[in-house]
Amino acid sequence: MCAAMYLNFCYEVFCFISCILDLYATIMSTATFLDEMRCSPEIIDQPKVEEIIDVIEHVSEHIPHSPKRNLAVSSSVRDLLECPVCLNAMYPPIHQCSNGHTLCSGCKPRVHNRCPTCRHELGNIRCLALEKIAASLELPCKYQSFGCVGIYPYFCKLKHESQCQYRPYSCPYAGSECTVMGDIPYLVTHLKDDHKVDMHSGSTFNHRYVKSNPHEVENATWMLTVFSCFGEYFCLHFEAFQLGNAPVYIAFLRFMGDDVEAKNYSYSLEVGGNGRKMIWQGVPRSIRDSHRKVRDSFDGLIIQRSMALFFSGGDRKELKLRVTGRIWKEQ
Ligand SMILES: [Zn+2]
Ligand SMILES: [Zn+2]
Ligand SMILES: [Zn+2]
Ligand SMILES: [Zn+2]
Numbered sequence: 001m002c003a004a005m006y007l008n009f010c011y012e013v014f015c016f017i018s019c020i021l022d023l024y025a026t027i028m029s030t031a032t033f034l035d036e037m038r039c040s041p042e043i044i045d046q047p048k049v050e051e052i053i054d055v056i057e058h059v060s061e062h063i064p065h066s067p068k069r070n071l072a073v074s075s076s077v078r079d080l081l082e083c084p085v086c087l088n089a090m091y092p093p094i095h096q097c098s099n100g101h102t103l104c105s106g107c108k109p110r111v112h113n114r115c116p117t118c119r120h121e122l123g124n125i126r127c128l129a130l131e132k133i134a135a136s137l138e139l140p141c142k143y144q145s146f147g148c149v150g151i152y153p154y155f156c157k158l159k160h161e162s163q164c165q166y167r168p169y170s171c172p173y174a175g176s177e178c179t180v181m182g183d184i185p186y187l188v189t190h191l192k193d194d195h196k197v198d199m200h201s202g203s204t205f206n207h208r209y210v211k212s213n214p215h216e217v218e219n220a221t222w223m224l225t226v227f228s229c230f231g232e233y234f235c236l237h238f239e240a241f242q243l244g245n246a247p248v249y250i251a252f253l254r255f256m257g258d259d260v261e262a263k264n265y266s267y268s269l270e271v272g273g274n275g276r277k278m279i280w281q282g283v284p285r286s287i288r289d290s291h292r293k294v295r296d297s298f299d300g301l302i303i304q305r306s307m308a309l310f311f312s313g314g315d316r317k318e319l320k321l322r323v324t325g326r327i328w329k330e331q
Contacts, residue, residue, distance in 0.1 A: 081134055081154075083107055085116050090134070091155065096127040143167050146183060165258055172235050172254060173197070174222050174291040184256050188233055191226055203229040203327045209238055209249075211319040230265070230329055232257060234284060237291060237300075238323070249308050251323055252300025254291070255284040262286045269301040269325045273311035278303065284327070 083090050083104035090104040097103075097115035103122070113122045137154040141164055148166035161167065168181040173195045180190055191197040205227060222239035233256035240249050251269050255262035262284050269280045280301035285294045294300065303311070303321070312320040 077133075077137060078139070081130070081137075085111065089154075089158070090130075091158075092126075092131045092134070094127045094130050094134070095122065096125050096130075097122050098125065100127075102127050102130060141166070169256070169287055170290075171195075172256065172287040172291065173224060174237060174239065184233060187256065188226065188228075191224075195224070198225045199228070200225060201228045203227070205236070205325050207236070207238075207323045207325070209319065209321045209323065211240075226256075227327065229327055232261070232265075234265075234267075234327055235287065236325070237295075239295065241295065243302075247305045249303040249305070249321070250295055250298070250300045251280075251303075252282065252294055253284040253325075253327070254287045254289070254294065256287050259286040259288060264330055265327060266330055267325060267327045269323055271301065271303060271311060271321055271323045273320075273322065274313065276307070276310055278307070 078089065080102075081090050082088070083106075084101070085107040086104060088104060088106075090102065093105050095103045095105060095108050097118060097120050099115065099118050099120055101115050101117035103111070103116065107116075108122065111122065114120070115122050134154045138151050139154060139157055141148040141150045141152060141157065142161055143164050143166040146166040146168060148164050150160060150164070152160050168183060169187060171178040171180040171187060171190060173191060178195075180187070180194075182190065192199055205225075207225065209223065222237065224238075225236045227234045227236060235254040235256065236251065237254065238249070238251045240247060242248075251271070253267045253269075255265060265284050267282060267284055269282075271278050278301065282299060282301075285299060301323075308319060308321060309316050311322075312318060
């Protein structure tokens, strides 16, 4: 065999072997793909599932070491679990169309059996894979930036967040539909700066409410004063409202904090004049309870208008109420 013939022979052998290897690789990859298809028949969009699984592995690997990455990763998983119609997190049963687009069970009846993404008929297919993925997730509480360090299984997260002690408070100002939310120091500054609320320090107070035409009782007649004592903040509300046909006044105290803390305090209110006096003792309500809820439960000092006018001096021309009060800490 000459050298040229020998080289040519080697080349042919090489081509044959690489051809065999190619064929083997093709068979193997097809088999793997078919295996995967058999394992998860609900999922049509295969690469997406691999992405999700990959992401979950990263979540469990990286929680203790890299909170930044954890946040980014969990937010991309959360995107997958977001209903495209109502944008809420999806909970079982999660539905999907025959093209694999997902939808929450609350929105399904509203889309008239048409997939909102591709307009195909929706049918009745559950996305079990996504439900299982959701069940295996552990996510940080959404009030992490307010100080909560809790990490919760996906299906418990919502319940925790509805009771999380770090969830922001709504603005306690009653007279407007203010939508500001925040922690207590933020809200105290907001009440001072944006609502121009009177601020007092100390646990005793002496307040005057004067109204020139007491015969008009509109719901907008209210006042708010903020007291700071014991290192906490309290809101004193005074308001006129209609109880059935009778106009009445109510004064009550709310605690700027949670209910468990509020129960550590008591307060008294006293109003009188013209030889008459009314005293109320109560427990401040948390500002978690809306101003309206407290008012409608009559949890405060309630003064009938005729009595309020007696206290005012009896000439029925002007409302002049002097309310004194005290807040103390229970042992
Ligand atoms: Zn939805
Ligand atoms: Zn679809
Ligand atoms: Zn929390
Ligand atoms: Zn406000």
